[in-house]
Amino acid sequence: MLAVLQSIPNSPLVGFTVLLLVILIVPPIFERLRLPRLVGLLVTGILLGSNGLGILDAKSETMKLLSDVGKIYLMFVAGLEIDLAEFRKTKDRSLGFGIATFLIPLIVGSAIGLVFGFSPNASILIGSLMASHTLLGYPIVNRLGVVGNQAITVTVGATIFTDIAALLVLAICVSIHAGEFSATNLILQLVALGVYSALILFGFDWAGKEFFRRTGDEEGNQFLFVLLAVFLAAVGAQAINVDKIVGAFLAGLAVNDVVGRGPVEEKVEFVGSTLFIPFFFVGMGLLLDIPAFLISLREDLGLILAIVGGLLGAKFLAAGIAKLLYGYNWDETLTMWSLSLPQVAATLAAALVGLNAGLIPESVFNTTIVLMLVTSIAGPVMTARFASRLPLARPPADTDTVERPESSIDALFNSPVVGTYPFKVVVPIYNPITERYLVEMAALLARHESGTIVPLSIATAHIHMDEPDLEVSLQRSERLLKRAVQVSEEFGVEAEPKIRIDNDIAHGISRTARENHASLIVMGWSKAKGLRARLFGNLIDSVFWSSHCPVAVVRLLDDPVDIHQILVPVKHLLPKAVQTVRFAQLFADANQARVTLLHVYDRHTPAEQLSAFETELSQILAEPGWSVESNIVMVPGEDVAHIMLKAARSMDMVVLRSRRRRTAGGLAVSDVTTQVMKKLNCSMVLLGEPHS
The missing domain is CATH 1.20.1530.20 (Na+/H+ antiporter like fold)
Incomplete structure (x- = not known):
């Protein structure tokens, strides 16, 4: 020894x-x-x-x-x-x-x-x-x-x-x-x-x-x-x-x-x-x-x-x-x-x-x-x-001149791909426990936009198409899709169920969305588990990066029809931040919900700057085509995550923007969104815009 x-x-x-x-x-x-x-x-x-x-x-x-x-x-x-x-x-x-x-x-x-x-x-x-x-x-x-x-x-x-x-x-x-x-x-x-x-x-x-x-x-x-x-x-x-x-x-x-x-x-x-x-x-x-x-x-x-x-x-x-x-x-x-x-x-x-x-x-x-x-x-x-004394970023001057169809999410993201086709939501389904809530969320959005949903089940396979495991997976997919169609019929929304055989689930989702000219992907939340997921990303990361259209990752703790109070943290007024607000408004309009915009500001921010920011938020909420009940909350503080979590206690759902970590001098920095997601006790939507 x-x-x-x-x-x-x-x-x-x-x-x-x-x-x-x-x-x-x-x-x-x-x-x-x-x-x-x-x-x-x-x-x-x-x-x-x-x-x-x-x-x-x-x-x-x-x-x-x-x-x-x-x-x-x-x-x-x-x-x-x-x-x-x-x-x-x-x-x-x-x-x-x-x-x-x-x-x-x-x-x-x-x-x-x-x-x-x-x-x-x-x-x-x-x-x-x-x-x-x-x-x-x-x-x-x-x-x-x-x-x-x-x-x-x-x-x-x-x-x-x-x-x-x-x-x-x-x-x-x-x-x-x-x-x-x-x-x-x-x-x-x-x-x-x-x-x-x-x-x-x-x-x-x-x-x-x-x-x-x-x-x-x-x-x-x-x-x-x-x-x-x-x-x-x-x-x-x-x-x-x-x-x-x-x-x-x-x-x-x-x-x-x-x-x-x-x-x-x-x-x-x-x-x-x-x-x-x-x-x-x-x-x-x-x-x-x-x-x-x-x-x-x-x-x-x-x-x-x-x-x-x-x-x-x-x-x-x-x-x-x-x-x-x-x-x-x-x-x-x-x-x-x-x-x-x-x-x-x-x-x-x-x-x-x-x-x-x-x-x-x-x-x-x-x-x-x-x-x-x-x-x-x-x-x-x-x-x-x-x-903190600088004026907050605002959308480019030409963003207000873009012609937007009424509340269509296609126009919100100004995508040349999804903006020219009928509204369509792809819903990847795998877990029968969360399937109903996912399909309900997609159906509410599709019904509001007079569109359709595409329930999608991926059956994984590599080379051999006669593998016994593949046959079992296909049968399981058919059962899941049958339930999805039944839910969509309850909401009076047309469904186009799809089964895809692919060796990569993320690529199967993004390719199906592209082939069907999807306007939006609604998928369930999954945590990064294991070393491989932490090093090379999980399914959500891969779909975010490869998708041609917006991706809404949802973690629903309540039935979507029971969600009536929605919180949207807003840090600045860049176009991508406004898109998150628009998504919340779209869902709120489809479900008769109320939207609360939360802005956490530095205590040293001049009063006139705060007033100008609040005025611009009010103008965004009051734009034609968006008749959703809403209010604005401005809170001073340094611990943004704590303030967001406190505000979320009285909410049914929080809508967040997907944000990638940026490093400073090569060392990773903390991400407020990540902190909030770990501790939220209500439903959540993590919205990611197309990578392009």
């Missing part, structure tokens, strides 16, 4: 198990303390390293590999998350602000480095560390409903320029440090970098589109292709004497358009934010020498204050220039400043590269850690304060 205990610390499996335990337990604890998750991972790395319990060794091959993979994945996700569509809309202004928020910190940081006696090469690298930024505050502006504000779109777009430029400066500085400096070597390095970048950005984009076109819906192979692309790019970067994080970021940009905002991107980000990226931050904590860090705080306090103060001032100056050039008000300017402050992803990865290359000393690395801690906490706090 003693021999076994002595062998445990040397086993790589033990270290990996400890890391899994850390990333499972620590981040939620720090989130409850209102501190960034990455801070918790860094602190844990310190406690488990040589300065603490000594359980993990930063120099072990296992830890080096996992930390490297996490660093590569971090930069890849940073490139993958950038919304290129939004960047293209404001590319000129994004480029202008990007140049300002990169060059000014670069110059300030370089000057600080020279003043404190660092070499010109090291000083420029210090400046580049300050020049990039990580959008830690994005989930906050998204929650406040001001993502559509141009100042925020410009700041997000500027991330592309600052990250690419900072990584290129890093590549050049490391290359110069590794060999003798000469103009010829520099030109050759730049040419090699340019050719390599073109191959990655255009070659991977072309290869990805071809591969995805040929593989169709094979998400497993597509996921592996994306992984191969990022690590192939990392290896290629090393081949031309450029750090691997440059290749990883370029690979993220290259496959950005290929994967889109689809299921493959979600799987890639989920695996990264759940496993690999936390490994990197724990590894950073292991590398932090606490005695040296404390010495730096005491002896290098001037350098720390200069870099932190220089960053705050430089980023503020860049935002001020954007204000002058583009006419933004002070609230927009301060929001741009706070969004561009956090120094996490590219900064930490580049600092580690510089330290390992011997280009910057440990004192600068320690200063970078302090910079990260200060900006990752202060940036989001200030973003929450300044962004």
